[in-house]
Every structure is written in C-alpha cells, then in structure tokens.
Amino acid sequence: MRMRTKAMMLAAAASVSVVAFAAPASASEETVGSCLAETILEFETDSGITLHELEEAAAEGDEEAKKELETLEEEFEACNESPNPILPATNEIIWGGLSFLILLGMMWKFAFPAVKNGMEARTERIRSDLAAADQAKVDAQAVQTQYEAQLADAKTEAARIVDEARQSADQVRTDLIARAEAEAAELRERANGEIEAMRVQAIADVQSEVSEIAIGAAERVVGGSLDRDAQSQLVEAYIQELTSK
Amino acid sequence: MDLLALEFPPVSHLFEWPDIFLDGTVFGINKTVLIYFGAVAATLGLFFGAGRRYKQSLVPAGMSNVAESGVDFIEDSVIMQTMGPDGLKYLPFLTTMFFFLFFSNITEVIPGIQFPANSRMAIPLLLALLVWVIYNVVGVRSQGFFGYLKNSLFPPGVPVALYIIVTPIELVSTFVVRPFSLAIRLWANMVAGHLLLVTFAVLTATLWESTYVGAALPFAMLVLMTGFEILVSALQAFIFTILTAVYIGGSMHPEH
Numbered sequence: 182m183r184m185r186t187k188a189m190m191l192a193a194a195a196s197v198s199v200v201a202f203a204a205p206a207s208a209s210e211e212t213v214g215s216c217l218a219e220t221i222l223e224f225e226t227d228s229g230i231t232l233h234e235l236e237e238a239a240a241e242g243d244e245e246a247k248k249e250l251e252t253l254e255e256e257f258e259a260c261n262e263s264p265n266p267i268l269p270a271t272n273e274i275i276w277g278g279l280s281f282l283i284l285l286g287m288m289w290k291f292a293f294p295a296v297k298n299g300m301e302a303r304t305e306r307i308r309s310d311l312a313a314a315d316q317a318k319v320d321a322q323a324v325q326t327q328y329e330a331q332l333a334d335a336k337t338e339a340a341r342i343v344d345e346a347r348q349s350a351d352q353v354r355t356d357l358i359a360r361a362e363a364e365a366a367e368l369r370e371r372a373n374g375e376i377e378a379m380r381v382q383a384i385a386d387v388q389s390e391v392s393e394i395a396i397g398a399a400e401r402v403v404g405g406s407l408d409r410d411a412q413s414q415l416v417e418a419y420i421q422e423l424t425s426k
Numbered sequence: 427m428d429l430l431a432l433e434f435p436p437v438s439h440l441f442e443w444p445d446i447f448l449d450g451t452v453f454g455i456n457k458t459v460l461i462y463f464g465a466v467a468a469t470l471g472l473f474f475g476a477g478r479r480y481k482q483s484l485v486p487a488g489m490s491n492v493a494e495s496g497v498d499f500i501e502d503s504v505i506m507q508t509m510g511p512d513g514l515k516y517l518p519f520l521t522t523m524f525f526f527l528f529f530s531n532i533t534e535v536i537p538g539i540q541f542p543a544n545s546r547m548a549i550p551l552l553l554a555l556l557v558w559v560i561y562n563v564v565g566v567r568s569q570g571f572f573g574y575l576k577n578s579l580f581p582p583g584v585p586v587a588l589y590i591i592v593t594p595i596e597l598v599s600t601f602v603v604r605p606f607s608l609a610i611r612l613w614a615n616m617v618a619g620h621l622l623l624v625t626f627a628v629l630t631a632t633l634w635e636s637t638y639v640g641a642a643l644p645f646a647m648l649v650l651m652t653g654f655e656i657l658v659s660a661l662q663a664f665i666f667t668i669l670t671a672v673y674i675g676g677s678m679h680p681e682h
Binding site for chain 2: 192214216259266267268269270271272273275277278280281283284286287289290291292293295297298299303327
C-alpha cells in the first residue's frame with residue numbers, strides 16, 4: 182500500500198475516533214443544565230411546590246417565598262461557579278511529583294544509560310570497523326605493491342632467461358656451423374687427395390698402357406727387332422716428349 | 427452554560443476529574459494522575475524497549491529509533507545550542523523532562539483519553555519550581571553566591587545609568603517571574619487546546635443532532651485542531667525543555 186493511502190486511512194480513522202470518543206472530553210456527565218435541573222427537582226421534591234408556584238408566591242409579596250427563591254438562586258449561581266483552575270490539586274501534586282521523581286530516577290540509573298550506551302557502542306563499532314577497513318586497505322595496498330614488485334622481478338628474470346637462451350642458441354648455432362664447415366673442409370680435402378692419387382694412378386696406368394700399345398705397334402712396324410728394354414726406353418722417351426709438349 | 431442553545435459543560439467540569447481510587451483522601455487517584463502514570467510507563471517503555479533492542483543489534487529500528495531521535499534532538503538542538511558541551515550532564519534530566527511532558531500532553535488527542543494532564547497546574551508548577559531551584563543552585567555553584575547575584579542583577583555590558591531600570595526588572599524576572607511564566611505557558615497552552623477541541627466537539631455533536639450538514643464545518647475544524655494540538659503538545663514540551671536549558675546555561679555561563 183502506498184504511503185499516501187496509508188496516511189489518508191490513518192487520518193480518516195483518527196477523525197472518526199475523535200468524534201466517537203468525544204464524550205469523555207467532558208470530565209463528568211454533569212453540565213450546568215443538569216445541575217440546574219437537579220437543584221429544581223430537589224427543591225420541588227422537598228417543598229412539594231413547583232418553582233413556578235414559588236415565583237408567583239414571591240411576586241405576590243410572600244417574604245418566606247422571597248427568601249426561599251433567593252436561596253434557590255444562590256444555588257443556581259453555584260451551578261455556574263467553578264473552582265479556580267490555576268490552583269493545583271493536592272493529590273495531583275503528590276502523584277505527579279512522585280511520578281516524575283521515580284521516572285527521573287529510573288531513567289537516570291537504568292533506561293537512559295541503556296540507550297546512550299547502545300548509541301555509543303554503535304559509534305565505537307562503526308569507528309573500529311572503519312579503522313579496520315582502512316587497515317585492510319593499507320594491507321591490501323602493501324600486498325599489491327609486493328605483488329607488483331614480484332611481477333616486475335619475474336618479468337626481468339624471464340627476459341634474462343630468454344636472453345640467455347637466445348645467446349646459447351646462437352652459440353650452439355655458431356659451433357654447429359663451424360663444425361659443419363670444418364667437417365666439410367676435411368671431407369673436401371680428403372676427396373681432393375683421393376682424386377689426386379687416383380689421377381696419378383690413372384696417369385701411370387695410362388702411361389704403361391700406352392707404352393704397351395706403342396711397343397706393340399712398333400714391334401709390328403719393325404718386325405720385332407728391338408729388345409724389350411730398348412723398346413721401353415724408346416717409348417718412355419716418346420711419352421716424355423709428349424707430356425712435355 | 428447555555429450558549430446559543432448549546433449544552434456546554436462548565437469549565438471546571440472539563441478539567442477536574444473525580445477520584446477513581448482512594449476517593450476523598452489527599453492520595454486520590456483521578457484521570458490526571460492515571461495519565462501521569464501512563465506518561466511514566468510510556469517513557470520507561472520507550473527507553474527500556476530501545477535498550478533491549480541494542481542487545482540484539484546495534485542497528486536502530488522502531489522504538490530505538492524514536493528514543494535515539496529524542497536523545498539526539500535534546501543533545502543537538504537543545505543542549506548544544508544553549509549550554510554547550512558543559513551541559514551534556516543534564517542530558518538525562520532534560521530528556522526525561524521532554525518525554526514526560528510530551529506524553530502527558532499528547533493524551534489530549536488520544537481517543538478515549540482526550541485530556542492533557544498538563545492542563546492541570548500540578549506538573550507544570552512542580553517542574554518549573556524544580557527548574558528554578560536547579561538553575562539557582564547551578565548559578566551559585568559556578569559563580570559563587572555574590573558573583574551569581576551580581577551577574578544576574580547587574581548584567582555586564584549595560585551602561586551604569588541603566589541599572590536603575592535594569593536591576594529591578596532582572597530581579598523580578600529572574601527570581602520571581604521565570605518559574606511562573608514557565609509553568610503558566612505550558613498550562614495555559616494545554617488548557618486552551620483542550621477548550622478548543624471540546625468547543626468544536628460539542629458544536630459538531632449539537633449541529634449533527636439538529637442539521638447533520640451543519641456539523642461539517644465544526645467537524646473539519648475539530649480534525650484540523652486535533653492535528654494542530656499534536657504539534658502544540660510536542661512544541662510545548664520542547665519549549666519547556668529548551669527554556670530550562672537556557673536558564674541553566676545562563677547560570678553556568680553568565681558571559682553569554
């Protein structure tokens with residue numbers, strides 16, 4: 182239910198109750214009218230005559246009736262009279278004073294400190310909670326700084342490790358290349374040696390073969406007159422001549 | 427009292443209540459006394475209820491909110507404004523006084539009770555005399571007897587020639603009139619409020635019996651006045667309390 186509806190319902194209920202309970206506003210059932218009526222009724226019951234008859238008798242000059250009427254009018258006046266409302270009543274002073282003193286005592290000793298202590302406890306609690314929160318914040322900041330420092334260290338360390346790895350990789354590569362080059366040179370040298378030996382061998386083989394062939398050919402030409410040694414020398418000389426050319 | 431054919435109860439019948447218990451003795455208990463008891467019970471109930479609430483939780487709610495607002499109000503708007511931090515020792519006294527006066531005023535508009543206990547002179551007069559004793563004792567204690575008299579009767583900063591006029595006025599106002607003005611202000615306001623409410627209630631009832639429609643206007647006024655009297659109840663309790671603080675503060679610090 183909305184606040185305004187609630188407030189209006191409350192106001193309506195209050196308004197109705199103001200009228201419904203209005204009767205006790207008058208301290209007693211007695212009013213000036215009822216007081217007058219009771220006085221007249223009492224007079225009529227006691228004397229046996231009506232007020233009207235008394236007034237008539239007084240108007241006719243009856244002294245007793247006049248006196249009676251005066252007394253009655255004084256009683257009517259009394260109905261309108263009120264005691265001074267500014268004067269305090271003794272019973273109200275006694276009970277009011279006692280009530281206030283007892284209330285003051287109870288409040289001073291028990292009730293007020295209960296509330297005040299509660300309020301102070303809350304203030305203290307909030308203060309300590311705030312202090313704790315501040316401390317927690319400071320701690321968290323310290324931890325953060327520490328973590329950040331550690332992170333920076335870790336980064337430096339990682340960079341160093343990567344650098345080292347790169348350097349050793351470079352080293353390994355250089356070594357490998359150098360070794361490969363050395364091995365290749367060695368292999369080439371060996372191959373060259375072998376080739377040279379084979380060439381020398383081949384030349385020797387060819388020389389001997391050619392000399393054989395030449396001798397054979399010469400033998401056929403000259404009819405085999407030349408001995409073996411002479412032939413060889415001849416061929417050798419020929420080959421020498423050829424190579425020197 | 428017949429006014430315009432209205433049956434208006436005599437004034438004394440609106441304020442003087444017959445004894446319910448111990449009838450005829452000086453300890454007679456009537457409606458006014460029962461309202462005093464009710465105000466004591468309401469104040470204690472409020473504060474003990476609030477105190478109990480703190481045992482469960484320090485977060486204020488319900489009754490503890492009301493009690494706290496009251497205490498804060500007296501502390502900030504009454505004591506700190508009039509007496510300064512020195513006056514904080516009077517906080518329990520002034521808080522008690524405020525709530526007791528408020529609860530015995532507010533019964534003026536509570537259906538079924540509809541009578542302000544402070545429209546009887548007993549409590550306004552007693553409390554005013556108590557305040558008179560307190561501020562005089564505080565004055566003598568903090569300034570010495572002659573110092574207090576001197577500062578009260580010869581306020582500093584006034585041209586000497588004017589003391590001829592000022593001193594008798596101060597004498598009467600500080601030592602004689604103050605308690606009575608304090609008491610009568612509260613009492614008269616509550617009397618007037620009660621009379622207003624009764625007047626409009628009687629008018630409404632009478633016009634309802636004769637015309638029905640004619641009752642609308644006085645009824646509207648009755649509702650309006652009921653709201654107004656709630657304000658007056660709180661305001662008079664506040665005025666009584668703050669004047670008490672002003673008087674005690676004046677005795678503590680004559681320079682102000």
